[in-house]
Amino acid sequence: MHGVLRFGLRTLELFDQILNPSALRSYAAEFISTFLFVFIAVCSAISTVQLAVALAHAFGLFLAIYTAANVSGGHLNPAVTLGLVVGGHVRVATGVFYCVAQLLGATAACLLLTLVTAGEAMPVHGLAPNVGVLGGTAMELVATFALVYTMCAARDSRMGALRASGPAVVGFSAGAGILAISPLTGGSMNPARSFGPALISGDFKNHVVYWVGPLLGGVLAVLAYDNLAVAPAAAATAAAPTVVSDAV
Numbered sequence: 294m295h296g297v298l299r300f301g302l303r304t305l306e307l308f309d310q311i312l313n314p315s316a317l318r319s320y321a322a323e324f325i326s327t328f329l330f331v332f333i334a335v336c337s338a339i340s341t342v343q344l345a346v347a348l349a350h351a352f353g354l355f356l357a358i359y360t361a362a363n364v365s366g367g368h369l370n371p372a373v374t375l376g377l378v379v380g381g382h383v384r385v386a387t388g389v390f391y392c393v394a395q396l397l398g399a400t401a402a403c404l405l406l407t408l409v410t411a412g413e414a415m416p417v418h419g420l421a422p423n424v425g426v427l428g429g430t431a432m433e434l435v436a437t438f439a440l441v442y443t444m445c446a447a448r449d450s451r452m453g454a455l456r457a458s459g460p461a462v463v464g465f466s467a468g469a470g471i472l473a474i475s476p477l478t479g480g481s482m483n484p485a486r487s488f489g490p491a492l493i494s495g496d497f498k499n500h501v502v503y504w505v506g507p508l509l510g511g512v513l514a515v516l517a518y519d520n521l522a523v524a525p526a527a528a529a530t531a532a533a534p535t536v537v538s539d540a541v
Contacts, residue, residue: 297338311386320394322333322364327398330357330369331489335406338416343475350480367460370394370483371513372437373444380515383433392485399489407493418479418487418503426502429478434505434513436470437482441514446522482507482525 330353338346350514358367368374371392378388386449407415443466446452447459471480481487487503490496 301475307386310384311390311471316387316390319365320390322361323368323394324398324401326357326365327369327395327485328402330354330370330402331399331486332402334486334491335403335416335533343472346475347468347471349479350471351464353464354467355460355464358424358463362460365391369485370507370511371485372483373441374511374513375508376511376513377440379512380519382515382529395485396488399485400492403493404490415490415496417490417494417496417498418481420434420479420499420502421477424477426499429499429502430506432474432478433481433502435508436474436480437510438514438517440466440470440482441511442518444490445515445518449522478502482510484508 332353334346334350334353355368357369359368361369368377368391374383374388374391374395377383378385383391403415407413420426424432440463444459444463447462452459467482470482474480479487481503484504484507487500491500
């Protein structure tokens, strides 16, 4: 009987943690900001001009992180969320809700684009003819590692006043990654960014590349930053967004 009561209390406590008003605002912020980022990113990809695509991703991510940073931490990316969960900065249950919100936001953005562009072909990420699944996964891993490692540095409390430029730094890190690997993999670095167009278009060819590579890159980046760039005593908070660690 006591065991059942303890289980019930723990379940209620968990629900209170993941469904309280502060947590719900965080999920909404992830949905809205991921929607904005993917809408801008996919819309630019329709132009097929690589520099324009890279700049749109950079400015779109800047805008999206800026709008969500004080509410959810501005993850916008399951690779970021998983990295912070594995690093102990975000609770598992909260991370799951964040990822769901990100995927829904990306899908909604692509659905809206399909409606407003009168059936324009939805650009999906794909591998170049000379790039295999393993090579593509490795490139996505490295580019995502660079992006998430930069994000950890940009949010490090030791950066002081430089943290104000964090969203811009992260945005341009994404733009640099796209310029580097876009001709080979499309330059995703974000499973949600790839999932939305793939779902709406129904084209999931080589889609595993855009999950395995970014997710591994995100986890390795957070672990590397926590263990190499941050003293052990400070590792618990340096890479995590302050709002997220306080709210959840």
